Amino acid sequence: MIYTADKLGKYKGADVVAEYMLKEKIPYMIGYAGHGAIGLLDSFYDKQDQIKIVWPRIETAAGFMADAYYRLTKVPLPVYVSTGPGPALSTCAVANAYYDSSAFLLITGEVTTDQFDTGALQEPYRQHPADFPSVVRNYVKQSYQATTVKQISAFLPKAFKLMQTGRPGPVHLEVPYDVYQTEGETVVPDPENWADSVSWRHGTEPHVITAILKKLKEAKRPLILAGGGVHVSEARDELLKFAECMNIPVYTSLMGKGAMAESHPLHLGVCGCWGHYPAVEAARNADVILVLGCRFSDLHTASWQPGFAYNIPATKLIQIDIDASEIARNYPVDMGVVGDIKTVLGQLIEKAKELNEPGKYDVWFKELNGYKKQWDDFVTPFKTCDDKPIDPRRLIYDIRKVAPKDAIMFSDVGNNQPWIEEFWGSEVPGTHFTAGGFAAMGFGVCGVLGAKLARPETTCINVCGDGGFLMMPHAVATAVQYNLPAVWIIMNNYAIGAIRDLQRFYFGGRQIGTNFETYEGTKYHDGELWNPDFAAMAKSMGGEGVRVENPGDIAPAVEAAIKSQKPTVIDVIINRDIPVPLTSTWQMPPIPPALPTFGKIKIR
Known part of the structure; x- marks a missing residue:
């Protein structure tokens, strides 16, 4: 159905929000009521058969739920909160979505426009009037503060386009209480037709595609690294087609886990501090890696320590990412390509089929099968462990x-x-x-x-x-x-097991503040687990x-x-004394990196 903008008229700010969400076909609005949100909620009262209001018991949970919903559907939901503690509690969820390229629209309340800079209930005013946008700015793609009804109409389409184009991320809209209920002359805007009119899923030049395929074809030990960008771009089918077309093994980052069925013969597992040994060992020994939407974080790369997870620059990287700032951020690249993973893979598949030259890597696959067997031999006994x-x-x-x-x-x-x-x-x-x-x-x-x-x-x-x-x-x-x-x-x-284990490894086993145990007086180490x-x-x-x-x-x-x-x-x-097998490392400088508990360091 094609929507057209409503005629110019008098609308409450909250009515503009509610009517616009109908146009975006939003099925849920998640949040938590407060005096800064009741004016907004009232406009959804007669729309509950079309938009269901879901309110978990804390604002952080609302953001986590919307984040998860987007990862599965690519539909950004509105998350409504009040003022003061509500927005503050939402920041954890907003940041979590932002770091993982997920999206939702955070709608926060604010004191009335005539109370700006008075220090009215819950106003963040001591550095700048009504200043929650400064609090959240590092965790969103954009923060809008609408002080008129007309601005709500202007900001909503921009917010929805921004959340979903390029590298996805949350966007913030702040609306003072009075603007929700005040009538202003405006229109209920149409959603921007960005999916058809904005060319953001761009690929790369034909000569770049040819160069990538040439480098992969000439490699002796090529790999494809699927990062979280493969999921964000919805490029899982293209990943599978290209890997099979080229006969190149695939491994993932933690955020890329599940980009390919793990039972697939070309799949090696996850590389990282606690990765699968075949993936870690393959990454150490590869000569060329095609990198799809991975930023090479510390946990993935063994804190960039040579020989633990990677041997770069001996290994050459061809890095593809829609965010230019992530290319060569932590490792030098042989080729860097700014583009959408799905689109670039489509170009690679088309050209590879035209050339019809799948790689033959018999020696490489023999090595990889050896790594797989070693890992399988290690993990198989635990499948039936009765301890x-x-x-x-x-x-x-x-x-x-x-x-x-x-x-x-x-x-x-x-x-x-x-x-x-x-x-x-x-x-x-x-x-x-x-x-x-x-x-x-x-x-x-x-x-x-x-x-x-x-x-x-x-x-x-x-x-x-x-x-x-x-x-x-x-x-x-x-x-x-x-x-x-x-x-x-x-x-x-x-216990907070991950942190307790760090105390074991890095601080001589001195455990404090990490075990759930009862305390009696000053006996901080003799409590019973509880x-x-x-x-x-x-x-x-x-x-x-x-x-x-x-x-x-x-x-x-x-x-x-x-x-x-x-x-x-x-x-x-569970057995609290079994550590997660360490197949590479993670370092807390200046303490030296821990050695792997399975496998060994290999620098070439």
């Missing part, structure tokens, strides 16, 4: 065994993240999600609800730690309230809950949770 407390690897293998192939996995931040990174098999591309650059704990716990909004018929699972779950336990109440039967699986080790009864918590909120201590109970518990179609928490007591 108690439960080995984390057995837990993840059993989840994978009973979950549908297309199950959507949201891992949270903490040790659960690298455990999933190494041992969860993504069989259907585009079904693994996590928080990368900003790495906000709680994203997975709440993000799984956004996934369920986006894919209500699909099994949606969050694996989290006890620390992350306790940051956002109210997610279960939201799931019950809105009938979102997600499954939370808690890797319960009575956590709430997570299963009982879930039940108290109307969900289901079960505690699992025996390995043989994992699969039945997960299977029952999926079949129940009820929000369910599975509290799994």
